[in-house]
Amino acid sequence: ALVIAELDGVAPDGGWGDVVVEEIALADAxxxxxxxxxVALLQRLGVAGATPYVxxxxxxxxxxxxxxxxxxVRETLQRAGLxxxxxxxxxxxAERDVLNGIAAVQAxxxxxxGTRRLFVASHLAEQLRLGAYPPGVAGIHRSLLGYSWxxxxxxxxxxxxxxxxxxxALRYWRV
Numbered sequence: 001a002l003v004i005a006e007l008d009g010v011a012p013d014g015g016w017g018d019v020v021v022e023e024i025a026l027a028d029a030x031x032x033x034x035x036x037x038x039v040a041l042l043q044r045l046g047v048a049g050a051t052p053y054v055x056x057x058x059x060x061x062x063x064x065x066x067x068x069x070x071x072x073v074r075e076t077l078q079r080a081g082l083x084x085x086x087x088x089x090x091x092x093x094a095e096r097d098v099l100n101g102i103a104a105v106q107a108x109x110x111x112x113x114g115t116r117r118l119f120v121a122s123h124l125a126e127q128l129r130l131g132a133y134p135p136g137v138a139g140i141h142r143s144l145l146g147y148s149w150x151x152x153x154x155x156x157x158x159x160x161x162x163x164x165x166x167x168x169a170l171r172y173w174r175v
Contacts (some may be wrong), residue, residue, distance in 0.1 A: 002140060002169045011117055018108060019119045020140050021045070021116065023166065027134035031062075033068050035076040043081050049084030050077060053173040056089045056096060070160050090175050097170040098157060101171035108174060118174075120144070 003022040009019035022045065024037050042050055057067040065072070069089050077083035090096045108118025123129065126142040133139055138146060143166035150156040157164065 001034060002166065002173065003041065003047075004170075004173055010119060011115060012113055015115075015117075017117045017119050019121055020124065021121050023124060023140050025133045025137045025139045026167075032076075039076060039080045039082060043080070046152050048081060050082050051084075051085045051088060052077060053169075053174060055168065056091070058087075059091060066114055077119065088172075094158045095175040098171070099155060101175045102157065104165075104174045105156075105171055116134055126158070136162055138162050138166065142168065143167050144170075 001019050001024040001030070004018055006016055006019050007019050010019060022041060024034060024041060026034060026037070052073055054070060054073060054095045056165050058073065060069075061067060062069050070089070074083060074087045077087075079152075090101070094100055108116075110116055121141055124139060130142060132140055143163045146163035147167050148160070148163070150158045157167075
């Protein structure tokens with residue numbers, strides 16, 4: 001899970017920028033555990049209201065609860081008083097298109113006018129922190145650096161199960 005905030009004064013031109021300010025990096029965790037950690041993190045950060053952006057697969061019914069995971073996300077954040085608006089996910093074909101999403105993320109890192117508006121907080125790249133992540137969990141910093149293309153192709157990202165999860169989360173938010 002990524003926590004992204006729009007902050008004034010972080011862009012090179014002195015303007016606003018979207019910053020990945022925190023993350024929760026878990027391996028093989030059930031959604032209730034992730035949501036408990038997310039609620040605790042948002043409360044610790046003093047977030048007044050969050051708009052969650054989630055994987056569109058969350059619309060499918062969970063095999064254990066027989067309900068969509070999106071319902072659990074919504075209910076958990078509402079119960080904690082942290083939900084602002086609704087749970088968002090890519091809905092249109094253009095939003096679900098991986099290459100469009102990648103282009104949208106790339107444009108945040110470097111727009112056509114050369115202004116960067118997307119950042120990752122430096123503490124998310126600290127070796128002590130990254131070393132504490134479970135095996136096979138890269139976090140957003142390492143995920144962005146390790147994101148690659150399948151067999152050298154430029155139109156098919158490699159879904160390696162390590163570097164793609166955090167990048168997917170960033171892409172769902174961005175579109």
